[in-house]
Amino acid sequence: xxEILKCTGLTKKYGSLVALNNLxxxxxKGQIIGLLGPNGSGKTTLIKLIAGLLKQNSGExxxxxxxxxxxxxxxxxxxxxxxxxxxxxxxIDIIKMFENFYxxxxxxxxxxxxxxxxxxxxxxxKAMSKGTKEKLQxxxxxxxxxxLYLLDEPxxxxxxxxxxxxxxxxxxxxxxxxxxIISTHLIQDIxxxxxxxxxxxxxxxKIHKTVDEIREESxxxxxxxFREVFRC
Amino acid sequence: xxxxxxxxxxxxxxxxxLPLFIGVIFFAIVERIMLEILENTxxxxxxxxxxxxxxxxxxxxxxxxxxxxQFISIYRFYKSVFTDEGYLTNTLPVKSSSIIISxxxxxxxxTVFSYIVLFVSGFIMVAGDLLINALNxxxxxxxxxxxxxxLMDFAISSIVNLRLTLTILAVLIIAVLFFNILxxxxxxxxxxxxxxxxxxxxxxxxxxxxNVLSFISxxxxxxxxxxxxxxxxxxxxxxxxxxxxxxxxxxxxLVCFFVTNKIxxxxxxxx
Numbered sequence: 186x187x188e189i190l191k192c193t194g195l196t197k198k199y200g201s202l203v204a205l206n207n208l209x210x211x212x213x214k215g216q217i218i219g220l221l222g223p224n225g226s227g228k229t230t231l232i233k234l235i236a237g238l239l240k241q242n243s244g245e246x247x248x249x250x251x252x253x254x255x256x257x258x259x260x261x262x263x264x265x266x267x268x269x270x271x272x273x274x275x276x277i278d279i280i281k282m283f284e285n286f287y288x289x290x291x292x293x294x295x296x297x298x299x300x301x302x303x304x305x306x307x308x309x310x311k312a313m314s315k316g317t318k319e320k321l322q323x324x325x326x327x328x329x330x331x332x333l334y335l336l337d338e339p340x341x342x343x344x345x346x347x348x349x350x351x352x353x354x355x356x357x358x359x360x361x362x363x364x365x366i367i368s369t370h371l372i373q374d375i376x377x378x379x380x381x382x383x384x385x386x387x388x389x390x391k392i393h394k395t396v397d398e399i400r401e402e403s404x405x406x407x408x409x410x411f412r413e414v415f416r417c
Numbered sequence: 418x419x420x421x422x423x424x425x426x427x428x429x430x431x432x433x434x435l436p437l438f439i440g441v442i443f444f445a446i447v448e449r450i451m452l453e454i455l456e457n458t459x460x461x462x463x464x465x466x467x468x469x470x471x472x473x474x475x476x477x478x479x480x481x482x483x484x485x486x487q488f489i490s491i492y493r494f495y496k497s498v499f500t501d502e503g504y505l506t507n508t509l510p511v512k513s514s515s516i517i518i519s520x521x522x523x524x525x526x527x528t529v530f531s532y533i534v535l536f537v538s539g540f541i542m543v544a545g546d547l548l549i550n551a552l553n554x555x556x557x558x559x560x561x562x563x564x565x566x567x568l569m570d571f572a573i574s575s576i577v578n579l580r581l582t583l584t585i586l587a588v589l590i591i592a593v594l595f596f597n598i599l600x601x602x603x604x605x606x607x608x609x610x611x612x613x614x615x616x617x618x619x620x621x622x623x624x625x626x627x628n629v630l631s632f633i634s635x636x637x638x639x640x641x642x643x644x645x646x647x648x649x650x651x652x653x654x655x656x657x658x659x660x661x662x663x664x665x666x667x668x669x670x671l672v673c674f675f676v677t678n679k680i681x682x683x684x685x686x687x688x
Binding site for chain 2: 237240255256261268269270271282
């Protein structure tokens with residue numbers, strides 16, 4: 186399997202606070218990876234660095250062998266934990282924007298998924314609930330034929346029924362040659378779809394194993410292991 | 418990609434500017450009609466009250482347009498780059514400099530549109546007979562007819578090269594439009610680096626920059642005053658002054674642009 190993401194000695198500081206400390210990490214194509222850790226562990230910082238929203242203080246970070254920049258932004262499809270679609274837009278406006286800026290955007294996928302969730306093209310973003318906005322964002326992000334998907338808390342704001350739909354969306358819509366990194370606290374909900382697990386604490390890599398390895402070695406589920414490792 | 422960004426920004430800003438532009442033109446037409454009615458009818462209290470109310474609304478919309486020219490551009494920049502919308506804007510596969518340039522161009526364009534709309538509304542108000550009356554009144558009050566001095570004669574007699582002066586002045590006006598917006602951009606970019614009270618800090622930084630610029634302006638004034646001791650230079654003092662101001666504005670504007678770009682590229686601090 187070839188490598189899609191590589192971090193070598195990656196360090197990010199906010200003033201005196203070290204968010205990521207000399208992190209070495211490698212992610213292969215064709216995997217769904219759970220990025221887990223307690224609050225303030227550095228998960229979102231790592232995702233923002235990969236998405237090109239932050240710049241590291243030191244270390245190397247590459248996506249498909251390229252340093253973070255315009256080319257990697259073309260390959261990375263990022264779902265932040267914030268709702269970012271401008272309120273004044275209608276659904277059709279944001280779809281057109283994605284179609285304009287991302288060559289890998291698949292309009293047919295969007296149409297199908299919007300139809301499944303009953304979201305209309307002419308619906309105003311302003312009139313949508315927070316959950317519907319999150320679903321729309323996920324649909325947009327998963328409608329790209331990207332090489333690396335970064336999903337920061339994709340299921341936190343939606344009801345359990347919608348969670349199942351979202352997870353099915355992630356599994357069925359990602360390019361098999363791509364990798365998906367999901368950061369979440371709702372481990373039980375996503376455990377069944379994960380191939381690998383990365384656990385970080387205080388900016389340091391704690392565990393990077395496959396889900397099968399975790400189950401075989403510890404005899405525990407990922408959720409149980411998380412609770413044990415990060416017990417307060 | 419710059420074209421796509423420009424198109425997106427033009428549409429996003431347009432929804433804020435257009436209602437104001439339409440409002441100004443609409444109320445200018447209503448004002449004009451009301452003026453005609455008032456001139457051709459007997460004095461009526463109701464008509465005067467209606468006219469008064471419409472005039473107040475008209476003036477308020479004109480003030481909004483005057484203020485909005487740059488304010489909307491700055492609001493759009495702040496909202497789409499530094500708030501939650503920044504997650505969308507800053508992950509697009511485009512250069513950060515293209516983002517700034519597209520918003521800057523749209524901002525300047527709509528500011529120019531604002532002035533054109535204000536001019537058109539003014540023309541509607543005093544069109545036809547009223548326009549002629551107004552011009553006659555202006556001529557008499559300034560005694561232009563008696564003294565036989567036109568503005569052009571005055572200008573030619575005062576400076577060596579009027580064409581050069583007008584060219585520098587035109588470039589300067591355009592540069593100022595860009596410059597004013599860029600100073601706000603850099604203030605908001607620096608303010609965004611803070612963790613709390615970002616908008617307040619941005620405004621304080623803007624005021625600080627403006628104060629520094631005042632000192633620089635004072636320096637330019639002293640320099641021009643010193644130049645005017647020389648007879649040859651004194652003849653060109655207007656052109657030299659304008660050229661120095663233009664150079665200062667271009668240099669500081671470029672510094673603002675590069676600092677803003679550097680911050681968005683490497684020091685973005687989204688919540």
